[in-house]
Amino acid sequence: MDGLQRWRILRLHVEDGIPLTALATDTGIGLRTLSRWHARYRDGGIAALGNLPRADTGTRRMAPELVAFVEHLALTRPRPSIATLHRLTRGEAARLEVKAPSYATVRAVVRSLDPAMVTLALEGPAAYRDRH
Structure with a gap:
């Protein structure tokens, strides 16, 4: 799911005032995930809803x-x-x-x-x- 698709879902909470709990029930997306998306939106706008690279990309966790x-x-x-x-x-x-x-x-x-x-x-x- 890209940032624009996340915004289409989150917009219902931000602009229309639908509670995140109701949005989680209706969309099947977890409440914690929606809360994270909302925090990212508050911090950086719609652009922050895009996919973030993993912090451990390119590293090996092998001893x-x-x-x-x-x-x-x-x-x-x-x-x-x-x-x-x-x-x-x-x-x-x-x-x-x-x-x-x-x-x-x-x-x-x-x-x-x-x-x-x-x-x-x-x-x-x-x-x-x-x-x-």
């Missing part, structure tokens, strides 16, 4: 020790599958007593490795020299 563990294993020869990496990482997370990452997170760590570094680690200096 740094586990990131290093996955990167190390992903650069070993022969390269293990993502499923194997995930299984080993879950065991390491249990050993470190931290939350285990999801399969998608392990895959994202592996995919974020520098291709030149992967070439050097898995195929050797001759392949690295030829490609990079």
